Amino acid sequence: MSRLDRQSFLGPNSDVILNAATVGFVGGGGGGSHAVQQSAHMGIGGYVNVDPDIIEDTNTNRLVGGTLADVASKLPKVEIAERLIRGLQPGARVISVPDDWHKAADDLKLCDVIVGAVDSFRAREELERFARKHLIPYIDIGMDVHDLGKNGFLVCGQVILSMPGAPCMRCCGFITDERLAQEAKRYGAAGSRPQVVWSNGVLASTAIGLMTQLLTPWHPNPPTFVFLDYDGNRGTMTRNPRMDVLKNHVCPHHPADETGDPLFDIRTQAFTPRPVAKAKTLPGEPVPWWRCAWNMLTGWAS
């Protein structure tokens, strides 16, 4: 019996498929940390985790796996994610990039799916365009809290599956020039946006459900375009009406001839293997005796 036995309804080869898959997680905060954790539980074998930030005190209300000790030691969010994965998948293929996602472009190009849990519309659009150019399904999650005045607050969000050729986030009306312009105008002026763990959890869980459908679907004909609205006040996740309106819509924003690198030239392209990452001990893992001894010796020597 394997630890994944209870999900055997995903198919006779689901363990192998999930283990062979590599998923990119861009954004390791409230939404991304949930998504990574669930992927590790499910047995996903490959991870490209990207986030430039370290954990801060104000992240601990929602960053799954993050501890106060991590705050004290200023741990990068991607290292927390890696520790979480290794606790369930010791042999996982994990690439942790504590930087902007553009610095992880080559690693992300090799992913089967990219899950984006980023804050801005601009970052979403850039990530989606990157995914489309490389024929990678992109799943976007995001939440927001709106002040309703006397009526309190509205907790809401969205989950969008953007497949190459299918409607994109512009087709959805989710990304618009107006929204991008408004965002650019407030850039640097906005304070921290409200975020809570439970809604992030709902959105990330839904995204991981979609990711699983992509890799090893458990029912026939899952949709190739998904746009779901989350209403945290009503406690609902509903199909956005555009899901039906855009069912057979061909996306005009990402034409097929934009696929690939427009400047690619085989005559000048260097193909160099990814440098092998040095083995490291993650915080919270026991340090092997030989490394303690080595540290002592090298410490004395210096």
Place this chain on the structure above:
Amino acid sequence: MNIRFKITSALLAAIRADLRRPHAFAHERIGFIAAGLAAAHDNLLILARAYRPVPDDQYLRDASVGAMISAQAIRAARQWAMDDRAAIFHVHSHGGRGVPGFSGVDKRENAKFVPNFVAVAPHAVHGAIVLSDTAAFGQVWLDRASPQPFIASFSEVGVPIRNWRAA
């Protein structure tokens, strides 16, 4: 270098459906796939964009092969490579299940005409692909002189995503 070919399920299904159509005298059909290219570490990604079938009147009568196409058909594909800065792949199907392979005739003909694409669009790689009903197999010309590696893996991007190793 590890070579990976990616194509959407929708495009692959359209290609298979087109190649299944009977021709008046040819025993099989032929088409061309245009693709974009990208590099990731030591991986070459071939990213299929579009498909164009060879028109009915550009097949030649040749009983010794499954299908023979005219110089006009090759010229049109070469023009496509130049106009769109695209990688061009000759494609036909053997049907059946599992990873297919090139026949002796395929190998001979590929070696004759694929270098023509390299001549007109040397910035890109070009090649040939043979499909089955469930998988694919292919070979790539990097330039006119180097050995021609096989495509190591294919990804069919749809729901579900299907990956298979071919070489």
